[in-house]
Amino acid sequence: MAVLLSSYLICFPGTDVDQCRLKLVNYEAHENHISHETQGLSKTHLVVRRGKPFKITLMFDGLWNPLIQSLVLEVWLGDMSERIRVQFSDEWSDPLRWTAKIYQSDMNPQSVTIHICSPVLSSVALYDLLLHVETKQYRKSYVVGKFVLLCNPWFKDDPVYMPLDVQTEEYIKSDYGLIYMGTPLNICRRPWSFGQYEPGVLDACLKLLQVSPQHLRDKNQDLIHRADPVYLSRVLCAMVNCNDDLGILLGKWQGSYKHGVNPTEWSGSADILHQWVSSNCSPVRYGQCWVFAAVLCTVMRVLGIPSRVVTVFNAAHDGDGSEKVEEYYTSTGEKLNLSKDSIWNFHVWVECWMRRPDLGSGFDGWQVVDPTPQEKSAGIFCCGPCPVLAVQQHHLTAPFDASFIYASVDADIIRLVVRDGLVVGRTVDTEAVGQLIYTKSMGSDKPENLTPTYKRKKRDQSAGTVRNTARRGQQPLIMMMNTNELGSSCSTAQSSLMGGVAGPSQSFEVSLDIDGVPTVGDSIIMCVTVTNQSNSSRVLMEYLNAQFKEFNNSPQKSFWKTRRKVYIKAGEVLKLNHTIPPSEYEAHLAGDDIVNVAVVMKDIRADKRVLAAQEFSIGSPQITTEIEGGDTIKLKDEHTAQVSFINTFLKTLSGAVLTVEGSGLLEGKHEARMFFLKPGEKIETQVLIMASSPGTKVLMATFSHSSCPNVVSRSFHTVSVMTV
Incomplete structure (x- = not known):
């Protein structure tokens, strides 16, 4: 040059x-x-x-x-x-x-x-x-x-210094990552192209700093403070959402996405940053937590601050600072939308690596920075940087936002059963929130479990506490987003008698198991297990209820429910099997749904109720992608990608559409259409791909059909681009 x-x-x-x-x-x-x-x-x-x-x-x-x-x-x-x-x-x-x-x-x-x-x-x-x-x-x-x-993470005197090459390779240089989603026992993963080597991405990151409120208010002061990664991360965190400024993304969590892009359709940061720049800093529509986090991770890596995307499963949104989140159920097991706070099945934020001279060397290292606009921090929608160690050690006054982040990973869930305006059952779950915290491992596509870095084991609580001990010691099922490579799993939720600890003569337990992970078109098979630990027989009434929900919202109205009377002898263990056929749920699907299933078992004589609940996602049928010559291609060379979908349903699908797109590989979208796709029949398309920059790219394929327009299958295929 x-x-x-x-x-x-x-x-x-x-x-x-x-x-x-x-x-x-x-x-x-x-x-x-x-x-x-x-x-x-x-x-x-x-x-x-x-x-x-x-x-x-x-x-x-x-x-x-x-x-x-x-x-x-x-x-x-x-x-x-x-x-x-x-x-x-x-x-x-x-x-x-x-x-x-x-x-x-x-x-x-x-x-x-x-x-x-x-x-x-x-x-x-x-x-x-x-x-x-x-x-x-x-x-x-x-x-x-x-x-x-x-910033210079290779230089020991820089506040963002990382000592190992494998760390800088993963957290600075790598333009490819995995985002974990779903539920704790049914984890999906989707690749993401951070895209820091795409043309114009560095310029977009610099522009983000230039249009920040801090720079517009006092240019020279902002430029001076940019030497500090704590300051930088706070400014950039606020600028990824557009709630206070000329930021990048507008969030939307429900309703129609017709005036923008459904957040589930993004697969990389470069397209988002390019759209933001080309629209003269108008917000890109739309983002959700993993999109906000992935874009922030891109910006941080470009500017030299080591960063990684982290998923918290069962993340609490504790707006009132009580470190408790209440959930309400009817006496028949239907979950109600009554709480101001909520539990998200998963929430995604960013960890950034830096020293904290403002707090002392004990708090150096990974810091939580969360760009999803939830609560204001010092008057703006940002969160962090907060030392992960401060969360683990319960230093809730540490800046920034330690109390809110602590509640996200360690709040208690108070589950209340209500009837006629009265609470008729209560449990406290101290384990479910922050049950798993995952990020991509260094140099591997396997997950790294960060849970111990955030959470210390809680001491035994008082009577009435419920611990989610299901599948303890086992690895949860992990799958690529919307594929059939699911194998088999069994999800268990367990509860003891509500309303305090009863004596041995009257206690009983209930657990709820989901057999495997159903795919759209499969039946949902459940087993309720009742254990009578008392020395007398009981007459119980079983109420079982199923609802759809989005990952960050309370459930919708029930789409299926059942009830029956149950007789159980002293010391007996009963297994009660239930099946929900696909005809009961397909018409209610609205996309990447999660199912909430709850059982309330009522002791008719003692008027006591026990609740067990579980949430899981329904998988989508598989899309197959094959790259001619393998998944490693040369820069500027043309390669053929074959994308196909086979109808595994027992019915003909009308208006079938198979769409392929990929930032840095394809210009625009490529579609194949069929008026009718019979059972066992295949829809496929060939596209020519050519990489414009080195690194890892993501090719995304989407299948939809008019027979059930709300059900969409997506697959993500990674392609490594070599310069020679």
Whole structure:
């Protein structure tokens, strides 16, 4: 990368200034980008990391005489500048100031290489660089150009330093990740293309800083504070949502998405950032928690702050700070939408790695930063950075938002059974919230369980507490989003007698098992197990209820329910089997639904009630994607992708549509249509893909049909792009 120069001249009369003109500057971009681990981030700017020297080569038209001509660089940031006198030296001087030097070996009268080093706590920004050639008689100045300065996780004195290469490879350089979704016992994973090497993504991240309220309010103060990753993460967290500013994404969690994109259709950050820039900073419609988090992770990695996407299963939204969330059920097992707070089946946020000098070294390391607009923090919709260690150690006054984040992973659930306005049953579940906390492992597609880093085991609680001990010690089922590679699992929820601990003569337990993970078109098979631990027989009334719900909302009205009288002997264990056929639920599906099933077992004589509940998702039929020659392709080479769907239903599907798209691989969407797709019949399409940038890309396929328009199958296929 070399640039021609513009210049201006200050000199005394009669001075000969033509003997040494600067005609060209070579930014040595290829070598600098390799040295600074910034390859692929920009084709237009030199991109370097703070605290590490980079070099530029000056080419003169004539001879430069260092005995009478001094070289002075001037770095501009906003309205602030610093002059750097170029020196001959083999050692660096003050690490807190800009320095520039020439090695003796780099000395040539017509071509001089200057090594420039910024302070390790320089601001992340786009800088202007000037060169002054000065003598006692004149000064000639050249506008050299611009360069981008990023955080440096490879440098030990940078607050974002990570000691291991495998860490920086995963949390800075990797443009591919996995987002975990679903329910704790039925976990889905979907790939995400962070896209930091896509054209224009770095420029979008820099623009995000330039249009922040902090920059618009006081440009120079903002630029100064950008040296601090704590400040940066807080600004960027607020800017990913558009609630207070010119931010990137508008959130939407229910209703129609016809004026934008359904959040489930995004598979990468680059398209979102490009759309935001091209629309002059109008918010992109629409995002949900995993979209907000994935875009923030992209921005952080681009700017040099190590980051990863983290999923909390059964995340509590505790708006009143009580660290308790109440859930209400009817006496027949229907879940009610009465609580101001809620439990999300999963919630996705970001962890960023940095030192916390404001809190002390004990809180260095991973920090929670959550861009999903839920509650305001210091008057704006952002959350964090909060040390994960502060959450684990219950330091709830630690900035920022430790109390809210603690409740997200460790609040208690108070489940209340109500009848005629009265509470007739109550349990306290201390284990369900934050039951699992997952992120992608370093260098692997396996999940890393972060739960112990957030949570210490709670001591035994008082009477009436219920612990969710189902499947303890077993790994939950993990599947690629919307595929049939499910195997078999059994989900268990367990409850003891409500309303306090009864004596041995009257206690009994209820558990609820879901047989496997049903796919659309399968029956939902359940087993209610009742254990009579008392020394007398009982007459029970069983109420079983099923409702659909979105991952972050209370259930809708029941789509299926049943009841029956049950007789159980002393010490007996009864298994009560139930089946919900697909005809009972298909018409009620609305997309990526989760089913809430609850059983209330009432002791008729004692008027006591026991509740057990479970939530699980219904899988979608599989879409198959195959890349000619395998899943590793060469940059700029054309390859064929074959995408197909086989109708595994027992009925003909009308209006079948198979759609394929992929940022960085395809322009636009490609569709195949069939008026009727008979059972066992295949719909397929071939598309030509060509990668425009290296890294990992995601090819997304979607199948829909008019027979049940709310049911959509999606698959995500990763493609590795090599430069050679």
